[in-house]
Amino acid sequence: MAHMTDQEIATQADIRPIEEIAEKAGIPYDALEMYGKYKAKVDIHKIQGDEQHSKVVLVSAMNPTPAGEGKSTCTVGLADAFNKLEKKVMVALREPSLGPVMGIKGGATGGGRAQVLPMEEINLHFNGDLHAITTANNALSAFIDNHIHHGNALDIDPRRVTWKRVMDMNDRALRQVVVGLGGVTRGVPREDGFDITVASEIMAVLCLASDLIDLKKKLAEIVIGYTYDREPVTVGQLEVEGALALLLKEAVKPNLVQTMEGTPALIHGGPFANIAHGCNSLIATNTARKLADIVVTECGFGSDLGGEKFMNIKARKGNFAPDALVLVATIRALKMNGGVAKKDLGEANLEALKLGIVNLDKHIENARKFGVEPVVALNDFVTDTDEERDFVLDWCKEQGVRVSLTKVWEHGGAGGTDLAEKVLEVLEMPQNFHHLYEDALPIDQKIETIVTEVYGGDGVIFTDKAKKQLAEIDRHGWGDFPVCMAKTQYSLSDDPALLGRPKGFKVTVREVVAKTGAGFVVALTGDIMTMPGLPKVPSAVNMDVDADGSSTGLF
Ligand SMILES: Nc1ncnc2c1ncn2[C@@H]1O[C@H](COP(=O)(O)OP(=O)(O)O)[C@@H](O)[C@H]1O
Numbered sequence: 275m276a277h278m279t280d281q282e283i284a285t286q287a288d289i290r291p292i293e294e295i296a297e298k299a300g301i302p303y304d305a306l307e308m309y310g311k312y313k314a315k316v317d318i319h320k321i322q323g324d325e326q327h328s329k330v331v332l333v334s335a336m337n338p339t340p341a342g343e344g345k346s347t348c349t350v351g352l353a354d355a356f357n358k359l360e361k362k363v364m365v366a367l368r369e370p371s372l373g374p375v376m377g378i379k380g381g382a383t384g385g386g387r388a389q390v391l392p393m394e395e396i397n398l399h400f401n402g403d404l405h406a407i408t409t410a411n412n413a414l415s416a417f418i419d420n421h422i423h424h425g426n427a428l429d430i431d432p433r434r435v436t437w438k439r440v441m442d443m444n445d446r447a448l449r450q451v452v453v454g455l456g457g458v459t460r461g462v463p464r465e466d467g468f469d470i471t472v473a474s475e476i477m478a479v480l481c482l483a484s485d486l487i488d489l490k491k492k493l494a495e496i497v498i499g500y501t502y503d504r505e506p507v508t509v510g511q512l513e514v515e516g517a518l519a520l521l522l523k524e525a526v527k528p529n530l531v532q533t534m535e536g537t538p539a540l541i542h543g544g545p546f547a548n549i550a551h552g553c554n555s556l557i558a559t560n561t562a563r564k565l566a567d568i569v570v571t572e573c574g575f576g577s578d579l580g581g582e583k584f585m586n587i588k589a590r591k592g593n594f595a596p597d598a599l600v601l602v603a604t605i606r607a608l609k610m611n612g613g614v615a616k617k618d619l620g621e622a623n624l625e626a627l628k629l630g631i632v633n634l635d636k637h638i639e640n641a642r643k644f645g646v647e648p649v650v651a652l653n654d655f656v657t658d659t660d661e662e663r664d665f666v667l668d669w670c671k672e673q674g675v676r677v678s679l680t681k682v683w684e685h686g687g688a689g690g691t692d693l694a695e696k697v698l699e700v701l702e703m704p705q706n707f708h709h710l711y712e713d714a715l716p717i718d719q720k721i722e723t724i725v726t727e728v729y730g731g732d733g734v735i736f737t738d739k740a741k742k743q744l745a746e747i748d749r750h751g752w753g754d755f756p757v758c759m760a761k762t763q764y765s766l767s768d769d770p771a772l773l774g775r776p777k778g779f780k781v782t783v784r785e786v787v788a789k790t791g792a793g794f795v796v797a798l799t800g801d802i803m804t805m806p807g808l809p810k811v812p813s814a815v816n817m818d819v820d821a822d823g824s825s826t827g828l829f
Pocket residue numbers: 280335341342343344345346347348380381382383384385386653654655656683684829
């Protein structure tokens with residue numbers, strides 16, 4: 275299998291009609307809205323069940339290499355392992371963005387023998403949710419500029435429109451643009467810019483809404499900018515929340531697909547975890563909780579990003595708690611955190627491993643800060659050496675943390691049964707989950723808490739701009755919102771070059787932006803960008819499609 279690509283493996287897999295998968299999941303046929311033979315959307319109002327009976331296993335990771343350490347792969351493989359152990363299990367994943375697909379990161383459907391199917395369709399347009407979110411976001415931009423053009427009754431200051439256009443592609447050329455050029459018939463000139471769709475507040479609102487009506491309520495509460503008197507202007511004041519909800523009425527339904535071993539999977543919502551909250555939707559997770567005894571779900575990048583935001587944002591707003599946390603680690607990521615250059619990560623290097631393991635140590639500590647017991651999944655690469663594997667396994671045992679040499683990429687569910695057994699031990703333990711901070715803590719202190727407790731930093735430097743924005747947030751009464759940190763995924767700090775377990779650093783917060791529809795405040799740190807750029811040689815150059823529609827190069 276080593277010579278086969280993920281796409282080749284997925285294409286050769288035995289895929290079942292989606293009705294069979296729905297039946298296995300306990301989803302009634304009349305709740306399905308078919309999207310071809312192998313995909314469907316689910317009408318959640320036709321799903322019965324008690325969410326509280328389900329156990330939630332969250333899959334996070336250590337700080338990753340640019341390729342990713344196998345969270346999606348281990349999420350799928352662990353669920354397949356539970357399936358092999360005859361547990362009633364479902365997977366809840368985020369859906370891919372075309373930015374990383376065409377760029378460098380790849381898709382979000384797992385890998386090897388631990389993938390969700392149909393991989394090509396999921397990684398390209400899937401059921402159209404990302405396009406619907408892009409359209410709703412940009413329709414709002416059009417409504418804003420149209421309002422300003424036609425008399426501006428709400429007195430919107432064109433210099434203070436905070437709502438940005440989006441595109442689901444990495445395009446640095448669109449980070450800053452000017453719209454409304456060409457004279458009086460073409461609108462009012464103003465600066466604008468594009469974010470990538472997965473950083474849109476529309477995405478965040480869709481992921482945190484409980485249903486379509488709640489979505490519409492959250493949409494109405496989005497602040498799109500400020501008046502000349504610095505007062506916030508909302509979507510509700512533009513009276514377009516109904517139109518936006520209409521554009522999203524299909525996208526708000528979760529998508530049912532399957533793993534290569536026939537385990538039911540709900541894929542819905544796809545915010546990145548470095549620039550957004552990095553968790554799939556509450557609708558999908560709660561639907562899975564109603565249907566399955568165990569839900570395996572993932573969050574982006576490491577415990578410092580997706581993990582922290584799952585605990586402090588998604589679990590808080592969803593009023594539930596994770597029952598176990600799987601920390602995916604790889605020998606290659608440990609070596610990178612021990613100072614090995616990316617090009618040399620394939621070479622055995624025990625010394626670097628000993629240095630880099632401090633990064634994993636911090637992520638184990640982070641899990642326990644939330645009162646959630648971690649299980650380390652050492653995601654095994656065929657290039658790893660026994661000496662390296664043994665060092666990590668022995669180290670974990672010395673630290674008193676459960677660890678499993680996980681081979682789901684190579685063997686599917688059969689490669690994850692040891693991991694599943696260890697997770698089951700944790701699921702038997704009493705739940706001790708707690709948030710890191712209470713709602714009433716001021717925003718700046720929430721940020722300080724995250725930086726010192728989760729990142730291991732010494733404190734926060736707020737720019738003058740951020741300080742002014744904090745004061746405005748307090749003035750408008752948004753201080754109770756949780757915080758969504760926008761930070762590099764490579765380092766615990768805001769400096770991507772600081773690997774391992776940096777100490778004595780401060781994080782610089784350059785901007786603090788209230789997302790009043792989603793109900794959180796985004797703190798932009800370091801040089802993080804909300805519109806990524808493409809690499810010099812994007813993955814796109816390896817892609818092709820022939821006359822019968824069969825594609826190549828989708829990793
Ligand atoms: N154990 C493994 N051996 C080889 N390749 C792997 C392994 N685990 C993951 N991969 C590959 O690494 C890439 C990233 O995996 P993915 O699960 O998407 O990571 P993440 O979700 O953490 O970003 C995928 O191409 C996948 O096939």
